Amino acid sequence: MKRKMIIIFLALTTAAFAADSAIYGEELITNILGYGKEGSLHLGQWFTVLQGKYFSIGFLVVALGIPAVFLIHYLIIGPKVFSHDRKKIPVFTIFHRVIHWIAGVSFLVLVPTGFIMVFGTTFGGGEFVRICKDLHALSTVLFCIAVVPMLIMWFKEMLPTMDDVKWMMILGGYLSKVKRPIPAGKFNAGQKMWFWVCTFGGILMILTGAVMFFQDFELAIIKSMGLTQIDFLRLSAIVHNILGMAVAALFFTHIYMSMFAIKGAIHSMITGDKEEEEIEILHSTYYKELKKQNKV
Amino acid sequence: MSEMSRLKFYCDEGRCIECDGCSIACAEAHELPAGINRRKVITLNEGKEGLEYSLSIACMHCNDAPCEQVCPVDCFYIREDGIVLHDKETCIGCAYCLYACPFGAPQFPREGAFGAKGAMDKCTMCAGGPLETNSEKERHIYGQNRISEGRVPVCAAMCSTKALLVGDAQEVSAIYRERVLARGHGVQTSPMTWSRAYGAK
Secondary structure, three states: OHHHHHHHHHHHHHHHHHHOOOOOOOHHHHHHHHOOOOOOOOHHHHHHHHHHHHHHHHHHHHHHHHHHHHHHHHHHOOOEOOOOOOOEEEOOOHHHHHHHHHHHHHHHHHHHHHHHHHOOOOOOOHHHHHHHHHHHHHHHHHHHHHHHHHHHHHOOOOOOOHHHHHHHHOHHHOOOOOOOOOOOOOOOHHHHHHHHHHHHHHHHHHHHHHHHHHOOOOOHHHHHOOOOHHHHHHHHHHHHHHHHHHHHHHHHHHHHHHHHHEOOHHHHHHHOEEEHHHHHHHOHHHHHHHHHOOOO | OOOOOOEEEEEOOOOOOOOOHHHHHHHHHOOOOOOOOOOEEEEEOOOOOOOOEEEEEOOOOOOOOHHHHHOOOOOEEEOOOOOEEEOOOOOOOOOHHHHHOOOOOOEOOEOOHHHOEOOOEOOOOOEOOOOOOOOHHHHHHHOOEOHHHOOOOHHHHHOOOOOEEEEEHHHHHHHHHHHHHHOOOOOOOOOOOHHHHHOOO
């Protein structure tokens, strides 16, 4: 008897849940009537125009333009090569490296699968793109694990300083071959930019992605802001796509810097040690601090 | 073939009695899974005297279908007769079409891995999909293909008050115009044959 009651209760509550859809339920009427009307947010039209025309162009520029710029940079200016014979300075603890690589592995899945979805037609759609969509969602879990510890562990060192302005003025010295000390602490302005876009932008991308994944739910805070669920979804898709371009662009830059532009730089994230000369030149302020502390 | 007609739905709010028969006929005819409603009846201005009316809505098969514009895998196609259809085997269930749609028509069954959204489902105007016409597979994935057999979509066919109209846009508008013009006129107060049988008085 009790069991039967529970089953009836469950059946009734699930039915109520289905009827209470935040998209197909009562809100549907207001959404239809409000679409494109004066006073509405016009997010439906904005999304249609942006997704229909501009997002794919933006992603194409990121996917082809940035590697092209780096190829030209590599051929004309070339990589920076530092002596590997001097002292090795420990910069990344094992904790730093583990967290970095959890995020790193998740990005190696997130970014390509994201591009495959954006250019879904090129990849023929169907099962392959669907699997990429599922992988995109699944690897988000990995990124979720890494993003908060990463934000905390490098927070202080990533705060902007005066060095960053100077670094920006000379674009980190990457436009010349001369080895001159570059104004930067443990992290330079470029790395800081990547860090903030990756952490705060990344968290925003997790949230907007989750909104699109779960789709049909109701949040009191969103409702109180006067935003309907469908407009919340549209806004999420717009934000997710724009941030996606920024993150992808900086991700490619990060890969180029660590793997090609600075020879052997990637080893610091494997062994934890950086070459002394690399720090002396590329992180001159940090080098001075280390000297003061007699660590070099 | 140049002056191909465009098929359209139109729901006469003066006639819709909110019986919900269309959406049930649709769900039954296409054997839709629970939770998917290709067609539904909505009521506007509920409770306001004189302003309350009901409408049956589904995919409106737009001329400039925004769903087709935003689809990242281009699974939509618009037939020559204006019916907007999509290929469910190409669809990845991203729901962008839902964001673009002014009518909230696209729906997504939760069937993928970890409760991910499956391929989108919407009204086909009973015209099936891109598979072989009237094949078992087409019926299973898209539902009945009544258009290919020259039959009216099931929702409009069963509408008891003939509120829901479907067909060539110009014909639908002609029927509606006739109805509007006739409204309030020609109301029979006595049977047609009365005067013939019993005289004018």
